[in-house]
Amino acid sequence: ETGVTQTPRHLVMGMTNKKSLKCEQHLGHNAMYWYKQSAKKPLELMFVYNFKEQTENNSVPSRFSPECPNSSHLFLHLHTLQPEDSALYLCASSQDRPKGELFFGEGSRLTVL
Amino acid sequence: AQSVAQPEDQVNVAEGNPLTVKCTYSVSGNPYLFWYVQYPNRGLQFLLKYITGDNLVKGSYGFEAEFNKSQTSFHLKKPSALVSDSALYFCAVRDTGAAGNKLTFGGGTRVLVKP
Numbered sequence: 515e516t517g518v519t520q521t522p523r524h525l526v527m528g529m530t531n532k533k534s535l536k537c538e539q540h541l542g543h544n545a546m547y548w549y550k551q552s553a554k555k556p557l558e559l560m561f562v563y564n565f566k567e568q569t570e571n572n573s574v575p576s577r578f579s580p581e582c583p584n585s586s587h588l589f590l591h592l593h594t595l596q597p598e599d600s601a602l603y604l605c606a607s608s609q610d611r612p613k614g615e616l617f618f619g620e621g622s623r624l625t626v627l
Numbered sequence: 628a629q630s631v632a633q634p635e636d637q638v639n640v641a642e643g644n645p646l647t648v649k650c651t652y653s654v655s656g657n658p659y660l661f662w663y664v665q666y667p668n669r670g671l672q673f674l675l676k677y678i679t680g681d682n683l684v685k686g687s688y689g690f691e692a693e694f695n696k697s698q699t700s701f702h703l704k705k706p707s708a709l710v711s712d713s714a715l716y717f718c719a720v721r722d723t724g725a726a727g728n729k730l731t732f733g734g735g736t737r738v739l740v741k742p
Contacts, residue, residue, distance in 0.1 A: 518670070557717070557732040570729075604670055612721050612728050613678050615661055618670035 517541040520619035537588040537605030546588040549604040629722035633733035646708040656724020660701040665715040
């Protein structure tokens with residue numbers, strides 16, 4: 515139990531589908547993150563939320579739509595994805611202070627056909 | 628802009644031998660430095676961090692890292708590697724001299740410990 519739970523762990527979708535990834539943290543943190551991890555590429559920060567407010571969007575295509583209804587939950591809504599979007603999507607949380615480490619979920623492995 | 632480099636894509640070591648994973652960084656202010664490990668099909672797990680104080684930091688699973696300001700390095704070490712240490716290791720840095728509290732990860736180093 516890492517304290518950060520991601521569902522589903524695996525997802526296969528077609529390019530015309532709409533799906534969502536869910537993340538829940540039980541650590542009382544106030545910052546949550548979405549990262550993308552592709553083969554042979556560095557970890558890519560996608561979105562950051564602090565106290566439910568989006569504070570960072572790293573030029574992510576609009577086919578990825580984040581939602582943070584409260585400090586414990588984070589969603590990533592997916593629509594009309596491309597095969598190159600296939601990757602491991604990692605959610606993380608932290609206290610919003612520079613000394614704090616991130617706590618990661620197990621990831622959602624996404625395959626776009 | 629802050630950056631972090633892990634110069635080795637892969638490190639191979641025999642079980643029982645010392646393990647070193649290299650990390651160098653570039654920041655404008657003082658660095659906060661972190662090491663994470665990722666086992667296959669899992670998320671990243673925090674190992675240790677350097678914020679201030681003693682340059683030698685001890686962390687989980689017998690790992691330690693030494694902060695060297697003059698060489699801008701933060702190498703991860705373990706005196707005696709185990710086969711179960713085989714994983715992907717990431718170094719990360721926050722630049723206290725930059726706005727935004729951004730955490731930058733290195734490209735990762737795969738460690739293979741052979742029996």
